[in-house]
Amino acid sequence: MSERDDEEREFDLRWADxxxxxxxxxxxxxxxxxxxxxxxxxxxxxxxxxHRGSAGRSSWVSTVVVLGCVVAVIVLLGYVNFGRY
Structure with missing residues (x-):
């Protein structure tokens, strides 16, 4: 875009606003x-x-599942890279 197009666009935005x-x-x-x-x-x-009690437990369960998946992926990637060397 040229500088003139930018100026025209800025003018249009100010006009619309x-x-x-x-x-x-x-x-x-x-x-x-x-x-x-x-x-x-x-x-x-x-x-x-x-349900105050069950909501608290489910959030911890979700956190543990997510962290477990992250650890599993890290271990899997480490195992794949270790096998190449």
Whole structure:
């Protein structure tokens, strides 16, 4: 791109950003139409967890599984490279 193209593009971006009316996105229009007839109920900022104990255990299990896979890949790659020498 030439420097002139960059200047024209910058001008277009400033012009677009300075527009008095900005059209909402398609998702915003869809939600506005849906909520016009059936508004959503109040939602708490942060929902209460339903199963506090099992969620804590599952996160540890997930962590152990991921770390185990990483270790297995490292060992496998080390074994493959060791076999070449």
């Amino acid at each position: 300075g527009a008095a009316h900005k059209e909402p996105s398609a998702r915003a229009r869809m939600l506005a139409a849906r909520w016009k007839d059936n508004p959503p109920g109040p939602v708490p900022f942060r929902a209460e967890p339903e």
